[in-house]
Amino acid sequence: MKKPTRRALPWLTLAACLTLGALPACTPNVNSKTETLGTPANIKISDMRGIKGTETTPMRVQVTFTNTSSLNARLYYRVRWLDNDGFTVWEDESWKPEVLHGQQNKIINLIAPTTKATDFKVEMRNPASLPGRDGWDIFN
Secondary structure, three states: OOOHHHHHHHHHHHHHHHHHOEOOOOOOOHHHHEEEEOOOOOEEEEEEEEEOOOOOOOOEEEEEEEEOOOOOEEEEEEEEEEOOOOOEOOOOOOOEEEEEOOOOEEEEEEEOOOOOOOEEEEEEEOHHHOOOOOOOHHHO
């Protein structure tokens, strides 16, 4: 039987980071803030930082995507902005395409669309892993 504290630890760590105002000081588990749809294409999130918003300024997040392959890779990503209770506070964003060249790191800066957002989840998908897609058709 798992202890409840083990399941709560990642959330408590994130809450402490957000209370302190910055994610990097505590370095939360990147996997807890990431959802991958399909098979990853040698792209991972290697760094994630954030600054808690205030009543007048929205939350800011910086994500570093890393291509671990020597080949170019395509990626789609979007962010789900959440409140303190984990509920979505904004409509689903559209998928944003990115191309990462071999061994490239790409930093993406994100700003929450509302000051109600206190948490987030980065969704990634590899277009080549989707049925009937080769990953290039959206750009043709």
